[in-house]
Amino acid sequence: MNKTALVTGGSHNIGQQIAIVLARHGYDVAITYNSRKEGALDTQREIEALGRKCFVYQAKLQISDVPQKIVDQAHKDLGHLDLMVCNAANGGYRGGILTATPEKLDEAYNLNYRNYIICAAASARHMVADKIAGNIIFITSIRAQRAFPDDYMYGGFKAGIERAAQSMALELSQYGIRVNCVAPGCIWPQSLDTVRNQFITQSIPLKRVGTPEEVGELVAFLASDKASYITGISILQDGGLVLPGMWEREEPTVWLDPDWKEREYQEAMEMVAKSKENE
Numbered sequence: 001m002n003k004t005a006l007v008t009g010g011s012h013n014i015g016q017q018i019a020i021v022l023a024r025h026g027y028d029v030a031i032t033y034n035s036r037k038e039g040a041l042d043t044q045r046e047i048e049a050l051g052r053k054c055f056v057y058q059a060k061l062q063i064s065d066v067p068q069k070i071v072d073q074a075h076k077d078l079g080h081l082d083l084m085v086c087n088a089a090n091g092g093y094r095g096g097i098l099t100a101t102p103e104k105l106d107e108a109y110n111l112n113y114r115n116y117i118i119c120a121a122a123s124a125r126h127m128v129a130d131k132i133a134g135n136i137i138f139i140t141s142i143r144a145q146r147a148f149p150d151d152y153m154y155g156g157f158k159a160g161i162e163r164a165a166q167s168m169a170l171e172l173s174q175y176g177i178r179v180n181c182v183a184p185g186c187i188w189p190q191s192l193d194t195v196r197n198q199f200i201t202q203s204i205p206l207k208r209v210g211t212p213e214e215v216g217e218l219v220a221f222l223a224s225d226k227a228s229y230i231t232g233i234s235i236l237q238d239g240g241l242v243l244p245g246m247w248e249r250e251e252p253t254v255w256l257d258p259d260w261k262e263r264e265y266q267e268a269m270e271m272v273a274k275s276k277e278n279e
């Protein structure tokens with residue numbers, strides 16, 4: 001029996017590549033899109049070229065009964081569900097707390113929190129009924145774990161998802177269902193313009209943005225038997241982006257200073273030479 005997965009937001013960037021990478025790993029897939037029908041059909045074409053099935057649904061996942069209906073439809077079309085990937089969210093729900101309104105908050109909550117939870121609940125019910133020790137994976141963000149200004153909504157709901165995932169992992173462990181999160185940093189398709197890339201890569205320790213394929217591979221790993229003892233965690237996938245601490249000195253942070261790096265390198269090489277003399 002083929003493995004099966006539902007990936008929300010499979011028409012673009014991270015969700016698109018999660019769906020394609022899963023197909024490469026042998027999954028039949030169902031995806032949703034909101035506005036980019038062409039993107040969704042591209043995903044479908046790539047997956048079908050790999051010899052796998054791909055069902056495509058248009059869905060506005062912020063609408064109350066839509067997440068449940070989409071999961072039921074995917075379960076019907078795929079025959080069963082091994083993996084639910086909750087990915088579709090809007091990174092634009094930003095704003096300061098001083099300008100918060102109930103309307104803004106409801107909109108962000110409906111898509112970025114309620115949609116994730118209802119998709120997880122609906123897919124878990126099918127897995128339990130079908131006696132499938134499946135996986136639920138939430139795409140969250142480094143913003144779940146670090147504070148940024150203008151981010152009480154997006155970051156706050158991502159943090160809520162990570163905490164909720166821990167409770168779900170506890171509850172669903174008795175059925176063998178694992179629940180984990182992937183928390184990306186800055187992930188763009190390689191085709192995006194290099195000017196933006198150059199600006200951001202200066203401050204990422206691994207000196208590049210991440211690719212959506214890399215997120216797809218991490219999702220595939222977490223859902224595989226290789227990760228069979230992993231549940232209730234969130235893996236940061238950010239090239240070290242959140243590692244640098246707040247610098248308490250007046251001069252620029254040392255790890256970005258080319259002179260400091262050169263001095264460190266030279267001293268280290270002298271130490272290597274000395275240790276070789278003693279060999």
Ligand SMILES: NC(=O)c1ccc[n+]([C@@H]2O[C@H](COP(=O)([O-])OP(=O)(O)OC[C@H]3O[C@@H](n4cnc5c(N)ncnc54)[C@H](OP(=O)(O)O)[C@@H]3O)[C@@H](O)[C@H]2O)c1
Nearest residue numbers: 009010011013014033034035036060061088089141186187
């Ligand atoms: N890219 C990053 O650097 C980054 C960093 C941290 C976390 N993340 C998280 O990773 C996930 C994917 O991000 P991304 O950058 O790939 O996003 P994206 O390029 O904006 O794609 C979002 C996907 O979600 C769908 N979507 C958007 N609004 C929707 C709605 N109202 N109902 C149903 N589907 C909707 C989009 O559909 P259409 O394209 O058809 O409209 C698209 O398929 C999100 O959860 C995001 O928070 C991304």
